[in-house]
Amino acid sequence: MPTDFTPLASLGGGILIGLASVLLMANFGRLMGATGILAGFLMPTSRSEWGWRASLLAGMVSAPVLVWSIIGQSVTVQVPVSTAAMIIGGLIVGVGVTFGGGCTSGHGVCGIARLSPRSVVATVVFMFAAVVTVYVTRHVIGGPA
Amino acid sequence: MRFLMTYESGLIFGFGIILGGMANPAKVLNFFDVAGTWDPSLAFVMGGALGVTALGYRIVLRRPAPRMADIFHLSTLLRIDVPLIAGSAAFGIGWGVAGFCPGGALPVIGTLDPAVLTFTGAMIAGIVIAKAIKSRSQPLGHTA
Numbered sequence: 001m002p003t004d005f006t007p008l009a010s011l012g013g014g015i016l017i018g019l020a021s022v023l024l025m026a027n028f029g030r031l032m033g034a035t036g037i038l039a040g041f042l043m044p045t046s047r048s049e050w051g052w053r054a055s056l057l058a059g060m061v062s063a064p065v066l067v068w069s070i071i072g073q074s075v076t077v078q079v080p081v082s083t084a085a086m087i088i089g090g091l092i093v094g095v096g097v098t099f100g101g102g103c104t105s106g107h108g109v110c111g112i113a114r115l116s117p118r119s120v121v122a123t124v125v126f127m128f129a130a131v132v133t134v135y136v137t138r139h140v141i142g143g144p145a
Numbered sequence: 146m147r148f149l150m151t152y153e154s155g156l157i158f159g160f161g162i163i164l165g166g167m168a169n170p171a172k173v174l175n176f177f178d179v180a181g182t183w184d185p186s187l188a189f190v191m192g193g194a195l196g197v198t199a200l201g202y203r204i205v206l207r208r209p210a211p212r213m214a215d216i217f218h219l220s221t222l223l224r225i226d227v228p229l230i231a232g233s234a235a236f237g238i239g240w241g242v243a244g245f246c247p248g249g250a251l252p253v254i255g256t257l258d259p260a261v262l263t264f265t266g267a268m269i270a271g272i273v274i275a276k277a278i279k280s281r282s283q284p285l286g287h288t289a
Contacts, residue, residue: 002182003172010186013165014193020158021194022201027150029211029218032158034248039272055148057251059155063163064255066156075163077253078171079260081244089243090264092235094271097247098279100232101222104167104240105158105248107233108191113198114206114219121225122233129237134177137242 001080021110028052033106035097100126147213159252165190168253170244170260177241 021032030052037053044050064075079086097103100122102111107126111119166172166186175184211217240246245264253261 001171001175003166003169003175003184003186005184006166006186007189010165010189011193013161013163013167014190014195015197016157016161016164017190017194018161018197018201020154020161021198022205023157024151024154025202025211025217026205026208027154027212027214028147029214029216031218031220032154034246034251035272038247038251038269039276042269042272043276051148052151056151056155056158059152059157060159060162060252061155061255063156063159063252067160067163075253075256076169077256077258077261078169079244079258080171080174081242083260083263085242086245086260086263087267089239089241089245090267091271091274092239092242093246093264094239094268094273095275096232096234096236096239096271098232098272098275099228100236101220101229103236103248104246109194109198110202111220113195113202116220118220118222118225118229122229125230125233126237126240129234130177130241131179133238133241134174135180138178138181 001078003078017105017109021105021113024056025110031106031110033102033110035101035103035106039098096126150213158248161190161194162249162252165193167246167249170249173246173249174241174244 024030024032037056040049041053041057044053068074100107102119102122104126107119107122112123162168167190172184172186175182176187206217236246243264245261247268250261250265250268254265
């Protein structure tokens with residue numbers, strides 16, 4: 001399934017992600033890492049730790065609803081893989097980000113932005129692993145294209 | 146007031162993820178498919194996010210404290226260890242299988258798309274399982 005190259009929209013999206021990260025750090029001194037925020041929401045260590053995460057996640061979740069109410073068009077989610085891939089992929093992602101201590105937003109954006117060597121290594125490793133995985137599933141085993 | 150501000154940060158993040166294309170597995174998988182239907186768009190998401198964050202952090206972290214909290218919560222971990230590398234490799238494999246990362250999936254839960262809900266449920270199960278294993282093997286643990 002080919003997709004359109006959208007450099008301007010993607011750059012705009014990236015700038016918004018960066019803006020959200022800077023705002024969260026400036027106001028609350030927290031990293032905008034989806035993994036850490038979700039894990040702390042699911043298994044909070046204290047009530048105050050839970051509140052800001054809950055409201056942040058509420059903001060994220062309401063984004064597509066607002067998009068829909070403003071432009072009257074639902075958000076595009078095209079899924080070219082099976083339900084089994086969602087379950088297996090989801091499980092591996094969950095385990096991986098917990099041991100790796102972060103994901104694309106935490107390591108890839110916030111960590112690299114502050115030049116954390118751990119985050120640079122983590123990002124290179126997960127990007128490379130994803131490229132190899134897609135190569136194997138699409139061109140070696142031959143999955144859905 | 147505090148929670149309204151974190152809500153706003155979450156909302157801006159969600160808009161960014163959606164506009165950037167990170168919440169669309171077809172686009173994410175095509176970014177990784179360098180030998181096939183390659184779509185380099187996501188490099189622009191990473192570039193834009195990194196540029197703004199790196200610049201913003203430089204300014205913000207010069208201050209003594211955040212505006213509405215006591216300290217900046219920054220990881221002080223430096224060790225490049227096996228959990229970091231193995232965990233990140235596993236994350237990359239899962240991302241390549243499903244096309245969703247945590248930050249990509251969470252904002253589109255609101256669409257109630259079955260694939261998003263399936264992925265998110267499985268991911269939460271994975272996080273809970275891994276936390277249980279971690280807390281058993283390493284009582285002190287560390288925050289992500």
